[in-house]
Amino acid sequence: MKKGGEMKLSTTIRYGTRLMLDMAENQQNGPIRIRTIAKRQGISEKYLEKIVRLLRKAGLVDGLRGPGGGYVLASSPDSITLGEILEAVQGKIELCPCLGEPEKCEKHQYCKTRMVWNDINHAVSTRLHSTTLADLRDSVCPAETRME
Amino acid sequence: MKKGGEMKLSTTIRYGTRLMLDMAENQQNGPIRIRTIAKRQGISEKYLEKIVRLLRKAGLVDGLRGPGGGYVLASSPDSITLGEILEAVQGKIELCPCLGEPEKCEKHQYCKTRMVWNDINHAVSTRLHSTTLADLRDSVCPAETRME
């Protein structure tokens, strides 16, 4: 009698965020290679490449090719939000199908449940869009959970 | 160049909530058969059965066997929260793996991102645990989106 869905954050989001934070913390010495971040973060290089390309396409980072190349943040860490990162790698946050396409919402009852999901969706979205990379970078990790 | 994870609510949660709401709205005439709800909601009967059994195991509904049997809410709609329903069908809400098992959080940086996920996790959880079935039942669906 196993239980159902998990509602987890995907690795694209978690890795993408760590990647951006890594860049915010280390970009003072020019472009950073994906290989470097991959090693530092313990993430597959190829997979990170795939993720960073989404961030690039969204205009959050710039890529510089050739020797000495790498990636740099396209703007200041205090103007990049977690919401932007999330949307870059996974699209608009949409907790259930009917939120994007209300025509699927044919029954009165769906509509009531839909309102709750919509609220929560909105709360999460707001929270993410009001947290910047700089906020994250400057935050302090509580001692109990830190193990560096 | 497809994007990553979707962070959607699973059908178990959505169906489970609709099932509970259906019961809250229709339980005045005694036990309700799963077949009835399945038809009313347009959901597979067998699948709903599977879901309701989780709700039963969690003590949110009671099952009555035999002819004339069915399910009833185990307590009043104003004392059953969406949080309880969600946890019954999918376990504690846990947006990312490290939240349950902090020993996986070995790097300083994870810890910073972890704090955000934890915050959001908490916000969602609180919201769900403070919304009751009765709240849902008595809510009014905005006209624009209602199509009964």
Added chain:
DNA sequence: CTTTAAACATACTTATAAAGTATGAATTCG
């Protein structure tokens, strides 16, 4: 006291999407 209608239980199948890999082309620096 048998029939029947429901819940209950488990195991299986299928479909979908997440996660990761492989291969190679394009660009740019030295």
Added chain:
DNA sequence: CGAATTCATACTTTATAAGTATGTTTAAAG
């Protein structure tokens, strides 16, 4: 030119959500 990097696409693998099948147990009703 040669090497190091990004860039692009297509593929493979793995996990899990979603749904189905088959059958057992319980209890009301005839």
